[in-house]
Amino acid sequence: MDIDSNRLLLELDKRRREINRNIINPAIPEISLEDLNQLLSMVAEVRRDYLCSLLDLTKNNKGKAPASEGVHVLRQQREMYDELVAAVNALETAIQRGYLDVRPARK
Numbered sequence: 001m002d003i004d005s006n007r008l009l010l011e012l013d014k015r016r017r018e019i020n021r022n023i024i025n026p027a028i029p030e031i032s033l034e035d036l037n038q039l040l041s042m043v044a045e046v047r048r049d050y051l052c053s054l055l056d057l058t059k060n061n062k063g064k065a066p067a068s069e070g071v072h073v074l075r076q077q078r079e080m081y082d083e084l085v086a087a088v089n090a091l092e093t094a095i096q097r098g099y100l101d102v103r104p105a106r107k
Contacts, residue, residue, distance in 0.1 A: 024099045028100055029101075034106065043081075046081045050074070053077050
């Protein structure tokens with residue numbers, strides 16, 4: 001890659017960070033790991049429910065193909081789980097890129 005392309009990419013990254021921080025940061029108060037405990041618990045509970053539904057579906061059908069209703073419930077739980085994981089990942093990215101202010105952990 002030539003020097004002009006590298007400069008353009010560096011400027012693009014800088015502007016993306018500035019714009020995202022200016023838009024996202026005012027909407028979300030300073031956060032800490034302690035603030036995220038409820039969020040992490042919620043995702044863990046949804047993951048648990050999804051996995052338990054899969055195991056229940058397997059147990060109840062004794063290795064046979066499940067009824068469409070069982071698959072429908074499983075699909076809804078997967079969609080909820082996937083959506084929450086995607087949201088948590090987006091939050092993690094926002095923290096990593098400096099879009100949000102982070103409060104130091106309490107000692």
